[in-house]
Amino acid sequence: MLAPITTAHYLVLSAILLLVGVIGILTRRNVIVLMMSIEIILNAVNVNLIAFGRNLDQLEGQVFAIFVICVAVAEAAVGLGILIALFRNRETVHVDEIDLLKW
Amino acid sequence: MSQYYTATDHFVLLPALLLALFGCATLLFDFLVFPDPKQRRWLLIFLVLGEVFAGVAFWRQQQFLLEHGGSLAAFRGALVIDHYALFFHWLFLAATLITGLISYRYLEVRDEHHGEYYGLLLIAQTGMFFLASGTELVTLFVGLETMAVTFYILVGFLRADKRSNEAALKYLILGSVSTGFLVYGFSVLYGISGSTRLGDIAAAVAARDAWDPVLVLALATAGAGLLFKISAAPFHMWAPDAYEGAPTMITGYLATASKAASFALLVRLFAGPLGPARESWEPLLAAAAVLSMTVGNLAAVTQTNTKRLLAYSSISHAGYILLGLIAGSPTGLKGVLVYLLVYTFMTLGAFLVLTSLARQGIAGDDINDLRGMMKRAPGHALWMLVFMVSLAGIPPTAGFIGKFYIFWALIETGHYVLAVTGAVYVVVAIYYYFRIVKAIFVEPEEAEAGPLTVSLGTRVGLAVTGVLTLVAGVYPEPFLRLAQMSITR
Numbered sequence: 001m002l003a004p005i006t007t008a009h010y011l012v013l014s015a016i017l018l019l020v021g022v023i024g025i026l027t028r029r030n031v032i033v034l035m036m037s038i039e040i041i042l043n044a045v046n047v048n049l050i051a052f053g054r055n056l057d058q059l060e061g062q063v064f065a066i067f068v069i070c071v072a073v074a075e076a077a078v079g080l081g082i083l084i085a086l087f088r089n090r091e092t093v094h095v096d097e098i099d100l101l102k103w
Numbered sequence: 104m105s106q107y108y109t110a111t112d113h114f115v116l117l118p119a120l121l122l123a124l125f126g127c128a129t130l131l132f133d134f135l136v137f138p139d140p141k142q143r144r145w146l147l148i149f150l151v152l153g154e155v156f157a158g159v160a161f162w163r164q165q166q167f168l169l170e171h172g173g174s175l176a177a178f179r180g181a182l183v184i185d186h187y188a189l190f191f192h193w194l195f196l197a198a199t200l201i202t203g204l205i206s207y208r209y210l211e212v213r214d215e216h217h218g219e220y221y222g223l224l225l226i227a228q229t230g231m232f233f234l235a236s237g238t239e240l241v242t243l244f245v246g247l248e249t250m251a252v253t254f255y256i257l258v259g260f261l262r263a264d265k266r267s268n269e270a271a272l273k274y275l276i277l278g279s280v281s282t283g284f285l286v287y288g289f290s291v292l293y294g295i296s297g298s299t300r301l302g303d304i305a306a307a308v309a310a311r312d313a314w315d316p317v318l319v320l321a322l323a324t325a326g327a328g329l330l331f332k333i334s335a336a337p338f339h340m341w342a343p344d345a346y347e348g349a350p351t352m353i354t355g356y357l358a359t360a361s362k363a364a365s366f367a368l369l370v371r372l373f374a375g376p377l378g379p380a381r382e383s384w385e386p387l388l389a390a391a392a393v394l395s396m397t398v399g400n401l402a403a404v405t406q407t408n409t410k411r412l413l414a415y416s417s418i419s420h421a422g423y424i425l426l427g428l429i430a431g432s433p434t435g436l437k438g439v440l441v442y443l444l445v446y447t448f449m450t451l452g453a454f455l456v457l458t459s460l461a462r463q464g465i466a467g468d469d470i471n472d473l474r475g476m477m478k479r480a481p482g483h484a485l486w487m488l489v490f491m492v493s494l495a496g497i498p499p500t501a502g503f504i505g506k507f508y509i510f511w512a513l514i515e516t517g518h519y520v521l522a523v524t525g526a527v528y529v530v531v532a533i534y535y536y537f538r539i540v541k542a543i544f545v546e547p548e549e550a551e552a553g554p555l556t557v558s559l560g561t562r563v564g565l566a567v568t569g570v571l572t573l574v575a576g577v578y579p580e581p582f583l584r585l586a587q588m589s590i591t592r
Contacts, residue, residue: 011294018287025280034276041283045290052294060299064241068286071248075282078252079275082259086268098269101344 010051017044031093035079042072114167115177115184118160118192119232125153126225133218143207143216147560150203150221154196157228161192180300181239190440190589191235191367194447198360199228201451201567204560206352209461213350215261224356227253231364240289240299243368247285247332251278254361258349270348277331277341285328291321305376313382322377322384329372332365334414335421336394343402346414351461351468354410355454358417359447366443370428374436381431389429393524395422400531409457410468412535413450416494419528420446423509426521430512433590438508440586445501445575449493452568456487459561473539475548480555484543486569491536493572496529501575504582 017040024037046065053061087093129149137143164184167175174185203224210216230253233246255278259271293299295317296307311318331338346354373384399419406412424446427439459480460467477484493500506529513522575582 018283021283022280025276031272031276035279038276038279038283041280042286045283045286048287048290049293052290052297055294056297058297060241061293064244064290064293064299067241067245071245071252071282074248074252075255075275075279078255079272079279082255082268082271082275085259085262086265086272089263089265089268098272100266100269101273101347 007051007055010047014044014047014051017041017047029095031083031095031098034095035076035083039072039076042068109177111175112177112182114164115175115182115236118157118164119229119236121156121160122153122225122229122232125149125156126222126229129153129222129225130219133222137218140216143218144211146218146221147203147207150224151200153225154200154203158196161189161196165189176238178239178242180302181242182233182236183238184236186589186591187371188236188367190444190585191363192232194363194444195228195231195235195360197567198356198363198447198451199224201455201564202352202356202360205455205458205558205564206350207560208556208558209350209352209458212461213261213264215263215350217260220257220260223253223257227257227356228360231360231367234364235367237368238301238371240293240301240304244286244289247365247368248282250361250364251282251332254278254353254357257353258345258357260350260353264348266348267350268348270345274341274345281328281331281338283328284324284331288321288323288325288328291317292325295321301371301376305379308376309379311380313380318380319383322380323387325372326384326387329365329369330391333362333369333421333424334418335391335425336398336418337391339395339398339418339421342418343411343414346417347408347410347468351410351454351458354413355451355458358413358454359451362417362421363443363447366424366439370436370439373428374431385429388425389518389521392422392425392429393521395419395425396525396528400528400535403535404531406535407470408468409470409473409539412470412539413453413457416532416535417450419532420450420494423506423525426518426525427509427512429521430509430516430518432512432516434508434515435512436590437583437586438505438512440589441508441579441582442505444582444586445493445505445572448568448571448575449490449500449502452486452565452572453490453494455561455564455568456483456490459483459555459557470539470542473542474546476543478548480557483555483557483565486565487543488540489569489572491540493576495533495536497533499573499576501572501579504575504579 021037021041025034028034046068049061049065129146133146168186174183176183203221227250230246230250233242237243237246255271255275258274259267261267292304296304327338334342396419399415399422403412403415424439424442427435457468460472489500493502496502496506510522
């Protein structure tokens with residue numbers, strides 16, 4: 001028989017997701033993968049919010065999570081738009097080649 | 104008006120509604136009425152009208168507060184109007200208006216005159232409204248992101264310019280990561296307090312030990328996100344790149360309004376609900392402030408691009424403003440507000456002069472582009488001298504008043520080491536600001552570029568920022584009274 005899943009488990013999951021996202025940002029060099037890592041960080045936040053909301057028996061956490069999802073979508077949309085504009089001029093999505101400005 | 108949207112709610116929200124409405128109207132009119140690029144400068148009227156209407160709404164709120172005192176909360180404590188918020192609203196209004204006025208010539212010269220530009224400025228200001236007025240985490244988060252996402256677009260507005268694309272992409276990636284950290288901190292704050300309202304969070308934070316690990320986690324992640332937004336070291340790496348690649352007036356807007364809005368949130372959070380945990384965040388912020396002053400001032404010395412130079416200068420200014428928050432006394436908070444006010448005017452003025460240097464196909468942001476400016480445009484050259492002297496913090500200009508109150512507060516509260524560090528870096532700063540002055544007045548012109556063509560909007564903007572920079576230095580009394588009123592809750 002497995003132990004029941006508690007709020008603490010979700011918080012640990014969220015911390016792991018945050019860590020995975022940050023490692024992705026630091027090690028990956030493809031802009032698309034960087035954007036995916038950002039989504040993972042924001043989803044870590046969502047797991048956190050919903051776990052707290054459930055623990056506290058409130059709806060606020062879920063509402064907050066929905067707002068985070070909306071904002072993540074807006075950010076991804078603008079990010080891909082900017083990436084397309086860059087790709088038209090430079091034909092690359094590789095961070096090491098995007099080096100006109102000193103990083 | 105129902106129980107979900109009362110008359111008070113409407114009164115508090117009205118300026119943001121007007122700004123968003125005029126922003127959307129600009130987008131619509133651009134698309135339907137002005138298909139010809141040459142007519143697009145008329146869309147500036149929407150920006151001016153939007154600001155006038157919002158200004159009237161702010162004025163009515165201010166009159167209400169002066170009569171009844173205190174503050175006015177709306178939406179069950181999600182938004183608040185107090186003198187602190189109004190101080191920032193006026194600052195954003197002035198910065199947005201000046202940025203709009205100086206933009207049209209630059210956009211026409213760079214062949215990127217699109218109507219949505221003015222709409223985006225208004226929508227960015229709507230985001231700033233929620234940052235200064237919000238007292239609830241979801242509101243603050245959405246306001247911050249409204250502002251940030253708009254700024255990603257504005258930084259990359261020169262679609263055909265590779266540097267602008269690159270700046271926008273870097274700003275977006277790093278900005279989104281910082282948002283992730285900030286909202287992670289917010290989620291932990293929600294978890295420990297069971298509420299998203301700052302008032303309830305204050306009680307939960309006060310009940311905990313300042314070194315409680317969960318609280319420190321929330322402070323560190325939210326603090327890192329906010330330090331990124333104000334471009335303080337060690338989270339400053341995006342600033343020089345984004346500042347260099349962005350259209351010049353957007354660089355000015357990013358350095359002033361966006362930074363002021365993030366400071367509005369930072370001070371409201373750290374001097375408010377997170378105040379009881381001062382013991383644990385004070386060392387973190389002090390380290391960030393000293394590092395910002397060091398990195399900003401030392402890296403600025405070697406720059407050859409004026410926008411990059413001013414980017415590093417703005418990083419060091421963020422460090423100085425943080426010192427006011429670290430002092431934490433009423434004098435310190437007053438210093439933060441006065442510093443932000445004078446910083447906005449002098450920095451906006453400096454970027455305004457740089458914006459007017461743009462010619463067909465040339466961004467005009469190399470330090471050599473300033474050469475011989477004294478001959479080409481003596482008025483611009485003299486105003487630039489005023490802005491540089493002020494940024495360096497030399498009396499009798501506004502920059503001195505800002506630094507004076509910060510240092511006074513530090514000495515008053517016994518932070519002698521921080522005060523001395525800050526004062527030493529002022530000397531370094533004088534060196535690099537006067538490199539710009541030297542290029543303007545001493546170095547000979549390389550090629551005959553002819554006199555500058557200056558638009559009406561630039562003249563107005565320059566007069567406003569220049570006169571305010573001088574007046575605040577010679578007669579700071581009204582500005583100090585305004586700041587004093589804003590911090591007394």
